[in-house]
Amino acid sequence: MSSDVKSRPATPMLREILEQPTLLGGIRSTPLPVRLGLAVFALGFLVVNVAIGVLVVSGRLDGHWYDFRDLGNATAALRSWLDDRDLGPWLSYWVTALIGGVGILSFVGGVLLIGTWVERRLLAKFQIRRGPNRVGPFGLLQPLADALKLIQKEVLIPIGADRKLFFLPPILIFIPAMLGWGPVPWAPNMAYLDVNVGLLYVVAISSLAVLAIFIAGWSSNNHYALLGAMRTVAMMVSYEIPVSLSLLSVVLFTGSLQLSEIVAWQSTHNTWLAMILPFSLFTFFFSSTAEINRTPNDIAEAESEIVAGFHTEYSGMKAGLFLAVELGNALLVGALVSTFFLGGYSLFGLEEWIPPYLILFAKISAVYFLFVWLRGTLPRFRLDQLMGYAWKFLIPLSIAFVGISAVEASIFARVDAPGLIVLGAIGIVNVVLTFVLVRAWARVVGYEVPRGEDTRPTLTTAVGGLRAAQRLRVTP
Amino acid sequence: MTAANEPYILNIGPQHPSTHGVFRLRVAMDGETIVDMDMIVGYLHRSMEKLAEERTYTQNIPFTDRADYLAAMSGNLGLCIAAERLTGVEVPERAQYLRVIFAELQRIASHAMANGTLVSDAGAWQTPLLYMFREREKILDLFEMTCGARLTTNYMRIGGVAFEPPAEFWPALRELVDELPDRIDEYSQLLIDNEIFLARTRGIGVISAEDAINGSLTGPALRGSGVPWDLRKAEPYDVYDRLDFEIPVGRGGDVYDRFMVRFEETKQSTRIIKQAIEQIPDGPHKTQIPLALRPEPGEVYGRIESPRGELGFYLVSDGSPAPYRFHIRAPSFINLSLLRQLAVGSTLPDAVVTLGSIDIVVGEIDR
Amino acid sequence: MPPGPTQLSGHRVAERLNAALPGVVVTATDEWVEVAPARLVDALRWLHDSSEFDAAQLSNCCAVDRHDRFEMVYHLQSLDLNHQIAIKATIADHEQPALPSAYAVYKGALLQEREVYDLMGIVFDGHPDLRRIFLWEGFPGHPLRKDFLGLGNLTPGLARFPFEDRDRPDRIMNPAPLRHDASARAQNEQDVPDDWRGAAPA
Incomplete structure (x- = not known):
């Protein structure tokens, strides 16, 4: 029992963990030329950034096609250039449509790959693991390797499956996940499909996925898949309503269904709707987790109960598509939450300086981080608990809050005071109301917050059987 | 057959994330x-009981590793306790303390696994x-240090333990014992009052x-x-008294x-280990026993409190070096007696959680 | 052999048992009491209900093959009084062993008796669900019997997995239908794909 052995880690694994290089140690151990190269690179980066800053401040970029802060300018310039050539209006329309479509697709594709890596690495951090770190630098190429593997794998079709229907869902489910990105405004001029009913469009598109999921569950001819599909349908049907109701409050305040208008409203009033409508934000976020099968509502593919739910029988890249869509939906919900509640591409005037699409991307990433965090932290609800939560809790309270926000919106329209003060007052009132109403309603529906102290085990030193058990129960 | 009364049969397992091994439930469901x-x-099923009849008592110790592979130390201990009672071999005091330390470490490891998989x-x-x-x-590292194996330890012997720890x-x-209480508190912050988990x-x-008594549930x-x-209190073996x-x-x-x-038991186990470290005397770690023990004809039922409950060994000797039975x-295995009663009428997620809370190890069920 | 630390003397149990149920005890030693197989359940129930012994839990039950007879051993325990009682019943018929089931008194016998039935071949009358548990229906012999390897033509282990044995439909692993309703049973039959069912018996 000598003390000199105490510092020695017991096993190779422990030793490896303890001897991981720290950041500072890593820099110190890098050779001098590499360090110099890094320093030069950092300096160059700084110089370029300062130069761009000068350009922006002097206003030489505004509105030109090379104004990188809003890629919509370049497209508009291209469009007017094509129109000037008098080649017919259809050409400029199709060219810009193609550019936008390819842009969205490549963005989503790229982000999906990185998003997989981010999710796995983050989960690994939450779970005191390392995560993928072997393929490429920091394991960044891991998703690519996984995709390659999935593409190579055989796509099995079960004997009992309905072959035609079985083929469809991976494609069908991909379409709404892509279409949903259409009306999201990335910058004032940078929205692919800035229709005036954008909000309705988003809600409608998001409910399309349920069809694909049910086809997948039904055509697999697998009992797990059908259970998962039924759960999904039940959840989707329930949670469409709170989603729509929570967005109704947004519409009442902004007075528009157009997503760019909603962002513009938040930008002009220098506020985020999240501050004014906290309950709507919560409802939208929570219901979205149910709609896109993320923890704590990943009931449709509850791994410990029904294996993989509706896509149990899918293999190879088809399963990969389902997983990719799940991740893509999380990003899409991130984009929608940012747009509706977190000010979209605007950031209190900073969007003049930083490219607005980067601001939106940062907000999407933040919401996505929240999704991953929840996944790494929370257990799963049971189906009946989740449905009860929607019908008994979210929907009545959402209806109440729609009424409240209607009153508040009309007050806001009529009161002749600085907008920020009124909105601040409304925000404070709403936060208080949220607390009060949630507590009151919980009491009305008879829900009690479980108290852990009541359930601690009793400690005893005497053994016994039934009689001892009864004694213990009498005098806990 | 109409769709209305068509039963919905679900095969949970043998390969399923929540059956904790090759365990299969056939479930008829209504929604x-x-x-x-x-x-x-x-x-x-490896027919351990049959195989054991061809081997000496010491040779049978490795089988107990493979029965409850998440609590191999307890399995070892159970067989040794029974065989010692059958043969009358005395165990040195130091060995008894070592056994207690390792059995309790194993209990912590096993309960950690059980609770983790339950969540x-x-x-x-x-x-x-x-x-x-x-x-x-870390516990498995300690095992590896001591006996070279992490899961199938084969550490206890009739009349002591195999090796002195390094x-x-x-x-x-x-x-480890000093930091364990903090760690356990960390889990409790994570889990115990989590509202979803409580729900x-x-x-x-x-x-x-x-029902629990009548259904032979233990642990x-x-x-x-x-x-x-x-049983550590009711029928103290080794130095638990x-x-x-x-x-x-x-x-x-x-x-x-x-x-x-289970959570609280890990805390108590930490307590036990702390005391055992304080009290452990010097001395030999095992009694020398003959290579082939030949117990008198007779029978014995020795039992210990394993992490999953009463682990008993019923040994019948006919005077030969190998057990007759x-x-x-x-x-x-026996804790599953009430499973059907518990599962029927509940929902699938509840049944999965219930099965997880009973904490089965399929190696021990099938043996 | 020293009895377990908390084990009751068989003589004492036998004395009280005989007083309550005359003729139930066959023999008794320091460690165990042997009761008449036909009256086993009576004895167990009396021990379970009596306040003196309060044998509330069936701790363990297993069978021992004694070549010409079987011994069934029940370890009962009282949790409140913290003692243990060993009860034995001898089954004289080695060819067709049968014993009344203890399930009527102890629910914990459910799986343990299925195990004994599977591995020793003792039939428990009154058991609600007596099926093989570790091995499949149609497995030849009962492996824990001492004469198992002497049955002839048998080597330990299987040459093939049971459901690969298409010529022997009785060997196909086919669990009992769930006792849900009649339609469940019908469906159950349909659940097995044709190529798992093996060729129809000629």
């Missing part, structure tokens, strides 16, 4: 509710499991004390139902109670 259930085991069954995506693996990993063992053990486990899979499944029964610890007893008999009992009373 999400289970209307009938049949349990199919035997995929891992995974409840849908927490493996995070608590991996946190609990952190301590289990010098590094003691500081590492002290360090998923409280009032689910309730076993009454009467945390019995204690969770409020029955203060622990010199150590001060308490039996945690649940209040309602539901999944959460069983979870909490070698029966393992496997707690995780």
Whole structure:
């Protein structure tokens, strides 16, 4: 029992963990030329950034096609250039449509790959693991390797499956996940499909996925898949309503269904709707987790109960598509939450300086981080608990809050005071109301917050059987 | 057959994330509710009891590793206790303390695994499991240090233990025991008052004390139902009578109670190990016994409190070096007696959590 | 052999048992009491109900093959009084062993008796669900019997997995239908794909 052995880690694994290089140690151990190269690179980066800053401040970029802060300018310039050539209006329309479509697709594709890596690495951090770190630098190429593997794998079709229907869902489910990105405004001029009913469009598109999921569950001819599909349908049907109701409050305040208008409203009033409508934000976020099968509502593919739910029988890249869509939906919900509640591409005037699409991307990433965090932290609800939560809790309270926000919106329209003060007052009132109403309603529906102290085990030193058990129960 | 009364039969297992091994449930369902259930085991049946009849008592110790592979030390200890009673071999005091230390370490490791997988069954995506693996990993490192194996330890011997732990063992053990209470508190912050977890486990899979006793339940499944029964107190083996610890007893008999009992037992185990480190005397770590023990003809039923309950060994000797009959009373097998009663009428997620709370090890069920 | 630390003397149990149920005890030693197989359940029930012994739990039950007879051993325990009682019943018929089931008194016998039936071949009358548990229906012999390897033509282990044995439909692993309702049973039959069912018996 000598003390000199105490510092020695017991096993190779422990030793490896303890001897991981720290950041500072890593820099110190890098050779001098590499360090110099890094320093030069950092300096160059700084110089370029300062130069761009000068350009922006002097206003030489505004509105030109090379104004990188809003890629919509370049497209508009291209469009007017094509129109000037008098080649017919259809050409400029199709060219810009193609550019936008390819842009969205490549963005989503790229982000999906990185998003997989981010999710796995983050989960690994939450779970005191390392995560993928072997393929490429920091394991960044891991998703690519996984995709390659999935593409190579055989796509099995079960004997009992309905072959035609079985083929469809991976494609069908991909379409709404892509279409949903259409009306999201990335910058004032940078929205692919800035229709005036954008909000309705988003809600409608998001409910399309349920069809694909049910086809997948039904055509697999697998009992797990059908259970998962039924759960999904039940959840989707329930949670469409709170989603729509929570967005109704947004519409009442902004007075528009157009997503760019909603962002513009938040930008002009220098506020985020999240501050004014906290309950709507919560409802939208929570219901979205149910709609896109993320923890704590990943009931449709509850791994410990029904294996993989509706896509149990899918293999190879088809399963990969389902997983990719799940991740893509999380990003899409991130984009929608940012747009509706977190000010979209605007950031209190900073969007003049930083490219607005980067601001939106940062907000999407933040919401996505929240999704991953929840996944790494929370257990799963049971189906009946989740449905009860929607019908008994979210929907009545959402209806109440729609009424409240209607009153508040009309007050806001009529009161002749600085907008920020009124909105601040409304925000404070709403936060208080949220607390009060949630507590009151919980009491009305008879829900009690479980108290852990009541359930601690009793400690005893005497053994016994039934009689001892009864004694213990009498005098806990 | 109309669609209305067509039963919906779900095969849970033998390969399924929540059956904890090759364990299969055939479940007839009505929507999400289970209307009938049949349990199919035997995929891992290795006929240990038959094989044991061809081997000496010492040669049978490795089998007990493979029965309950998550609590190999306890399996070893159970057989050694029974065989010692059969042969009358004395165990040196130091060896008894070592046994207690290792059995309690094994209990912590096993309970960490059981609780971690239970929370995974409840849908927490493996995070608590991996946190609990952190301590289990250190315990397994201690095992590896001492006997070279992490899971199938084969460490205890009739009349003592196989090896004296190396010098590094003691500081590492002290360090572990010192940090364990903090770690356990960390888990409790994560889990115990988590509202979703409470909603998923409280009032689910309730076993009454009467049913638990009559259904031969033992271990945390019995204690969770409020029955203060622990063989370490009731029939103290080794040096448990010199150590001060308490039996945690649940209040309602539901999944959460069983979870909490395991949780509290890890704390008590830490207490036991601390005392054992203080009290352990110097001396030999085992008694020299003949290569082939030839016990008198007769029979003995020796039992210990394994992490899963009463682990009993019924040994019948006919005077030869090999047992005439070698029966393992496997707690995780017998704890399943009430499974059908618990599962029928509940929903699928509840049944999964209930099964997780009973904490089965398929190697022990099938033997 | 020293009895377990908390084990009751068989003589004492036998004395009280005989007083309550005359003729039930066959023999008794320090460690165990042997009761008449036909009256086993009576004896167990009396021990379970009596306040003196309070044998509330069936701790363990297993069978021992004694070549010409079987011994069934029940370890009962009282949790409140913290003692243990060993009860034995001898089954004289080695060819067709049968015993009344203890399930009527102890629910914990459910799986343990299925195990004994599977591995020793003792039939328990009154058991609600007596099926093989580790091995499949149609497995030849009962492996824990001492004469198992002497049955002839048998080597330990299987040449093939049971459901690969298409010429022997009785060997196909086919668990009992769930006792849900009649339609469940019908469906159950349909659940097995044709190529798993093996060729129809000629």
